[in-house]
Each structure stands twice: as structure tokens, then as C-alpha cells.
Amino acid sequence: MSKVVVVTSGKGGVGKTTSTAALGAALARSGNRVCVVDFDVGLRNLDLVMGAERRVVYDLINVANGDAKLAQALIRDKRVETLSLLAASQTRDKDALSEEGVARVVAELRGLFDYVLCDSPAGIERGALLAMRFADEAVVVTNPEVSSVRDSDRIIGLLDSKTLRAEQGHRIQKQLLLTRFDAGRASRGEMLGVADVLEILSIPLLGIIPESEEILRASNVGAPITINAATSQAGRSYEDAARRLMGETVPMLVPGEKKSLLNRILGRRAA
Amino acid sequence: MSLFGLFKPRAATAPVARERLQILLAHERVALGPDNLIAILRDEILATIAKHVEIAPEAVKVTMGQQGAVSTLEIDVDIPTEKITASLARQMPTKAVA
Numbered sequence: 001m002s003k004v005v006v007v008t009s010g011k012g013g014v015g016k017t018t019s020t021a022a023l024g025a026a027l028a029r030s031g032n033r034v035c036v037v038d039f040d041v042g043l044r045n046l047d048l049v050m051g052a053e054r055r056v057v058y059d060l061i062n063v064a065n066g067d068a069k070l071a072q073a074l075i076r077d078k079r080v081e082t083l084s085l086l087a088a089s090q091t092r093d094k095d096a097l098s099e100e101g102v103a104r105v106v107a108e109l110r111g112l113f114d115y116v117l118c119d120s121p122a123g124i125e126r127g128a129l130l131a132m133r134f135a136d137e138a139v140v141v142t143n144p145e146v147s148s149v150r151d152s153d154r155i156i157g158l159l160d161s162k163t164l165r166a167e168q169g170h171r172i173q174k175q176l177l178l179t180r181f182d183a184g185r186a187s188r189g190e191m192l193g194v195a196d197v198l199e200i201l202s203i204p205l206l207g208i209i210p211e212s213e214e215i216l217r218a219s220n221v222g223a224p225i226t227i228n229a230a231t232s233q234a235g236r237s238y239e240d241a242a243r244r245l246m247g248e249t250v251p252m253l254v255p256g257e258k259k260s261l262l263n264r265i266l267g268r269r270a271a
Numbered sequence: 272m273s274l275f276g277l278f279k280p281r282a283a284t285a286p287v288a289r290e291r292l293q294i295l296l297a298h299e300r301v302a303l304g305p306d307n308l309i310a311i312l313r314d315e316i317l318a319t320i321a322k323h324v325e326i327a328p329e330a331v332k333v334t335m336g337q338q339g340a341v342s343t344l345e346i347d348v349d350i351p352t353e354k355i356t357a358s359l360a361r362q363m364p365t366k367a368v369a
């Protein structure tokens with residue numbers, strides 16, 4: 001059974017595209033057929049983060065408007081063979097995407113893939129609403145920071161009212177992916193903690209991704225972190241989140257919870 | 272800054288963030304929620320009044336507040352005196368706060 005998952009947040013710059021690429025690659029590496037779809041028309045970036053920016057010929061709008069076949073527009077990943085990308089259009093204006101067109105593309109993708117990950121643009125405009133429109137599930141990407149949490153709350157409201165599933169009276173599963181988390185700062189009371197964000201947004205937790213230098217390194221070279229640095233802390237956190245998305249039960253570790261220098265010295269002495 | 276200030280831990284700001292968010296979102300969820308209760312109430316109140324009195328859409332203000340466990344709904348309607356006919360004026364106060 002095919003699952004359509006929207007990766008959304010409301011606020012920009014919180015890690016939607018990075019997370020779409022990382023989760024998509026992790027799901028594909030576990031043997032799933034995965035397509036990551038960029039809905040950010042005019043400001044596409046998933047192709048760049050995936051390292052496929054020079055291979056884009058046809059895009060989502062071409063397929064939605066019937067100017068190209070889906071098979072012509074899908075870009076097969078060179079590292080993971082079960083992973084494909086459908087890029088957004090860089091030149092057309094964002095109103096070029098029609099709901100009927102997106103409905104047709106998503107329906108066709110369902111027939112070809114186990115997971116379709118829709119990378120939503122920021123904001124609550126047409127592109128963001130179309131990205132979530134046909135989703136079965138949502139990953140809400142949030143930073144432990146007031147403006148991100150507020151915008152995520154708004155997006156959760158839209159997921160519950162503007163998606164096709166919600167309109168048909170079904171529940172849409174929403175899970176929180178807390179990104180750029182710094183356990184040290186949270187423990188010192190400088191940053192909202194995991195429990196704080198969970199209590200405020202009251203949706204289940206999909207994963208906690210630590211603030212990590214590896215993320216930038218991965219996007220620099222155009223490889224999802226779950227391919228480029230799968231064993232790094234952030235890479236492992238994304239792997240765990242992907243396994244939870246597949247329905248596995250994986251213990252939730254708070255990444256980067258470092259022992260203080262004093263504890264480390266004492267710990268070493270005791271050992 | 273005194274020398275001691277360097278070693279004093281800075282006050283935790285996360286609890287402030289948490290409290291501000293909780294207060295803000297309590298309001299926004301009511302105002303922007305899926306049912307959009309306030310907008311619906313406002314439109315229906317406006318339509319009802321407009322049946323009897325000529326009224327500008329901005330004249331109806333609906334706000335929802337929360338104090339502890341009690342939610343309050345405040346409806347504030349401004350009706351210009353000259354728009355009210357003599358008969359209506361006797362029955363309806365110019366300003367109704369419920």
C-alpha cells in the first residue's frame with residue numbers, strides 16, 4: 001500500500017527539504033520504492049540537496065499539465081536505485097499548478113511507489129496547500145523556537161481542515177520532527193525542550209534531529225545526510241525517524257545529550 | 272559587569288518562551304481554528320441585524336477571551352442612531368454587550 005506523506009512546517013528554513021531528502025533516502029535504503037516530490041514552484045531546491053540539479057529536464061508542472069509523461073520527469077537517484085525525484089518548476093509561476101493536475105500526478109505516483117514524500121514550500125499559500133492536499137500523513141518539521149512552533153501550530157490546523165482526508169471526515173496522522181535541537185542548551189533552559197514543544201503542539205514525536213555540522217556538509221555535496229553521513233548522530237536520528245515512519249517501534253533517544261566535563265572526568269575515574 | 276557576573280548562570284528563557292506560546296496559541300486556535308467559530312458567529316450576527324437595520328460590516332465585533340476555566344464571548348455592535356427607525360429604537364439598545 002502506497003503512502004503519501006507531506007513534509008511541512010509553515011515557517012521557512014526549519015529543514016523541510018533537508019528532512020525530505022534524508023527521510024526519503026533512508027526509506028529507500030530499507031528497500032522501499034520512494035519518490036520525493038518538490039512542491040516549491042519557482043524556488044525549487046530539493047534537486048540541489050539531492051545532487052540532481054543538472055539532471056532536471058521535466059518537472060511537476062510539465063507532468064501535471066500533461067506536457068510530459070511521469071516516466072520522463074522522474075529522476076532516478078544514482079546512489080540508491082529505489083529512490084526517485086520529481087523536481088518543481090523553476091521558471092513557471094506558482095499558480096501554474098492546478099489541483100486536478102496534482103491529483104492526477106499523485107494518483108499515478110501511488111501506483112509506482114511505496115512512499116511519496118511531498119516537500120512543501122514555506123507559508124500557507126497555494127503551493128503549501130497543494131502539497132498537503134492529497135497526503136495520508138504529515139511530518140511537521142519544527143525548530144525549538146517560538147516562531148517555528150507557532151507556525152507549526154497553524155499548519156496542524158490547516159492539515160486538519162484543508163486536506164482531502166480531513167474533508168472526507170478521516171483523521172490525518174501528523175507527527176513532529178524536531179530539528180536543530182541542542183540538548184545542552186535545552187537542559188540549561190536556553191531552548192524549548194522536547195517536552196515543551198510536544199505539550200504545546202500535542203502531536204506524536206517522529207524524531208529529534210540534533211543541530212549538526214554534518215547537515216551543511218551533506219547539502220554542500222548534494223547528498224542526503226542518510227547517504228552522506230549515515231552513521232553521524234544526525235544521520236542516525238533521521239534513520240530512526242524513517243523507521244518510525246514505517247511503523248517500527250524505535251526507542252527515542254535525545255541526541256547530543258553530552259555529559260558535562262566534570263561528569264566525564266568523574267565517569268572516567270569511576271570506570 | 273562585575274567579575275561575579277561572569278560566573279553567574281544566566282536566567283533560563285525557555286520557560287518564558289513556553290508560557291508566551293501557550294497564551295498566544297490558546298487565542299489563535301480559537302480565532303483561526305478549523306471551525307473558525309468567531310468568523311461564523313460574526314457573519315450570522317451581522318446578517319441577523321442587517322435584516323432590520325442598515326449596518327456596516329465593521330460594526331460587529333466578536334471576541335473570545337479566556338480567564339482561567341471560563342471562556343467569554345463578547346459581541347459588540349455599533350449602530351448609528353440615525354439608522355434606527357423610531358420603532359426599533361424603542362426595542363433595541365444601541366449597544367449590546369453579551
